Amino acid sequence: xxxxxxxxxxxxxxxxxxxxxxxxxxxxxxxxxxxxxxxxxxxxxxxxxxxxxxxxxxxxxxxxxxxxxxxxxxxxxxxxxxxxxxxxxxxxxxxxxxxxxxxxxxxxxxxxxxxxxxxxxxxxxxxxxxxxxxxxxxxxxxxxxxxxxxxxxxxxxxxxxxxxxxxxxxxxxxxxxxxxxxxxxxxxxxxxxxxxxxxx
Numbered sequence: 205x206x207x208x209x210x211x212x213x214x215x216x217x218x219x220x221x222x223x224x225x226x227x228x229x230x231x232x233x234x235x236x237x238x239x240x241x242x243x244x245x246x247x248x249x250x251x252x253x254x255x256x257x258x259x260x261x262x263x264x265x266x267x268x269x270x271x272x273x274x275x276x277x278x279x280x281x282x283x284x285x286x287x288x289x290x291x292x293x294x295x296x297x298x299x300x301x302x303x304x305x306x307x308x309x310x311x312x313x314x315x316x317x318x319x320x321x322x323x324x325x326x327x328x329x330x331x332x333x334x335x336x337x338x339x340x341x342x343x344x345x346x347x348x349x350x351x352x353x354x355x356x357x358x359x360x361x362x363x364x365x366x367x368x369x370x371x372x373x374x375x376x377x378x379x380x381x382x383x384x385x386x387x388x389x390x391x392x393x394x395x396x397x398x399x400x401x402x403x404x
Contacts, residue, residue: 216245312393320345320358323388332377332393345391354379358389368396376400 224238312329316322322343330337335348346355349369357367358381369377379393 220245310394312391314345314348314391314393316345316389316391318387318389322348329391329393332395349379357381 220238220241223241224234227237228234309326310328312326312332314322314325314329322337322345325337333348335343337343345358351369354367354369357363357379361383363381363383367379367381369379371377374397375395376397376399377393378396379391382390382392384390
């Protein structure tokens, strides 16, 4: 996988060395010519990179996303930045729709990271676990659901069955934890006190 780039690099360095040695034989020092040839190679690579990315990205985003020293040096970085902007806006639109649809679901929904940092939750979750959260304040899940059995349940995976918590003798809360990617978790909880009473 890495053999071809290394091989090409070695060939280019040998060519640059040969050209620099040839010109230094007639005038100047070898190091000066070597640096000059390397700069020409860098400009040539930059031109090829720009031409290739223009072919890939014909529907280019506005130039306001391309301003910056690194984008001037590398067109690949500029291309990746434009893609990240597109993906970020797409994710924000999806989350906005998700927020509108999930906000008023009766079940408590909390999205958090592996460290328990809460990224999003609905009103039902704040009411069920008696806490307040907004986008500007940071809140950790383990400070909201601070039971030792929940911490054990969170750390163990996969979660094949829900966990039932008893905040007091008169309340039962069922907790389901799902890891939907390598870094984030979705917790869904609901009050099942009435169901338990009916079963009893």
